[in-house]
Amino acid sequence: MTALNQAPETKATGETAAIYDDLRYTLEAYRATNDERLAELETRMGGDVLTGEKLARLDDALDETRRRLDRLSLDSRRPALGASEERDPAVAEHKAAFAAYVRHGEATGLKRLEAKALSAGSGPDGGYLAPSTVEGEILRRLATVSPIRSIATVRTISSGTYKKAFSTTGPASGWVAETAARPQTGTPTLAELSFPAMELYAMPAATQTLLDDAIVDIDQWIAEEVESAFAEQEGAAFVTGDGVDKPKGFLAYPTVADTSWSWGNIGTLKTGVAGAFAASNPSDILVDLVYALKAGYRQNASFVMNRKTQAAVRKFKDSTGQYLWQPPAAAGAQATLLGFPVVEAEDMPNVATDSVSIAFGDFRRGYLVVDRAGVRILRDPYSAKPHVLFYTTKRVGGGVQDFAAIKGLKFSA
Structure with a gap:
């Protein structure tokens, strides 16, 4: 249980935070159900079948949440395909803004980026970079x-x-003796x-x-x-x-x-x-x-x-x-x-x-x-x-x- 509560090594994104919320809620439900099953065993000399099934479902949910978290962690560590500049936040931001413009005509992001870069000739008349x-x-x-x-x-x-x-026309050149005077070359x-x-x-x-x-x-x-x-x-x-x-x-x-x-x-x-x-x-x-x-x-x-x-x-x-x-x-x-x-x-x-x-x-x-x-x-x-x-x-x-x-x-x- 301790490993489930450890913080991730990379900065949590919105998706990571959502997965950790699911993990926390599922873990709390799992603990409550397990406590209930243990109490039933002590008082009734046997556990309720429904409680056991609920505990099994929560166990499966915990495993699935951990798999999602592991997959997200691996994705964040995977090197970018292509040029290293793809990992540059500024490049990624420009690419996302450009995709929004091409697909949906939303130019707000590109206007803001090009205004920030003081780019001349941009806008509706000249297009976007x-x-x-x-x-x-x-x-x-x-x-x-x-x-x-x-x-x-x-x-x-x-x-x-x-x-x-x-x-x-190259500069003038020629052979000369070791101790002879060097004539000035042409320009x-x-x-x-x-x-x-x-x-x-x-x-x-x-x-x-x-x-x-x-x-x-x-x-x-x-x-x-x-x-x-x-x-x-x-x-x-x-x-x-x-x-x-x-x-x-x-x-x-x-x-x-x-x-x-x-x-x-x-x-x-x-x-x-x-x-x-x-x-x-x-x-x-x-x-x-x-x-x-x-x-x-x-x-x-x-x-x-x-x-x-x-x-x-x-x-x-x-x-x-x-x-x-x-x-x-x-x-x-x-x-x-x-x-x-x-x-x-x-x-x-x-x-x-x-x-x-x-x-x-x-x-x-x-x-x-x-x-x-x-x-x-x-x-x-x-x-x-x-x-x-x-x-x-x-x-x-x-x-x-x-x-x-x-x-x-x-x-x-």
Whole structure:
């Protein structure tokens, strides 16, 4: 009986307190009934059957209450699934307030939290900041399904623009004798690359029945709904985007013959035939494309092309009759061409006259994707009744950060 009255090690919640109340009342009833049974045994030389049954029921009730208490204690000690920030009370509070807003349109909790955080741009017009778990799930999915994002450098920023300085001319250098005078070196010339984050949006719809279903993981549902929409828009922008209200794609920069390449341009090689590979030894130009890239970039380089171009390249063989394109060696791996991974990007141009339909390079060094922290969601239950729309926005930018790291194959004479 003493063990039943011990205080729990963790702070009692409302549910814990209720269980302890049940335990105390049941224990008092058990003691009273047991005293009654003992008195009957002393006076009647035998216990009442009804009293014995009541005592058995109370004993079972005590066991059940103790099981509930043990289960609650284990749940409180169980580590959170996913990131450690899930155990942060502030994160949990934000997530609960966000769930109330998404499911029922109750924005009081989010207003209070964002007012406390002095968050600008929140409210009914701009939507509310989604929990970090939602944002993290969206970005994780995009890294998997967005082809260029999966091979580029991705940085998260808190401002509207990411600026990066680079040297157009390095300092002068040279060899000098141990005791000789050291001439003053030239001053490097610096320029600046700017990557503004543009707004990308999606508008998934849900029925109120789905939102009322407590089993549905609302964070995962939102991530799944916006995944394909965001990935499709990003995929096109990172390849051919013009930089106006969207990221600038690597094919939107000026292209020049690789022999006359200069910073700010994408160097290209020509197939020698307008809109096609050469009739004889067509794969030779792919070898030239690989070695147009400096050795430091080739180590992590990838081919980027769409499925139609890949279908044509898959037919190429070497002098021994072996196909140059090789299928993935394991589940989740990528196909290879000349030993380098092949990334399939549907937004790459089809083979046509003067098209740059194949790119090769170290995109992790060559292309930069910037994500502004925060995903905002505005709940709209009026525009498409009886459905509820969720206007979901994130800010993303992109552009070439190292023009020497990417080369293109132009299908021209």
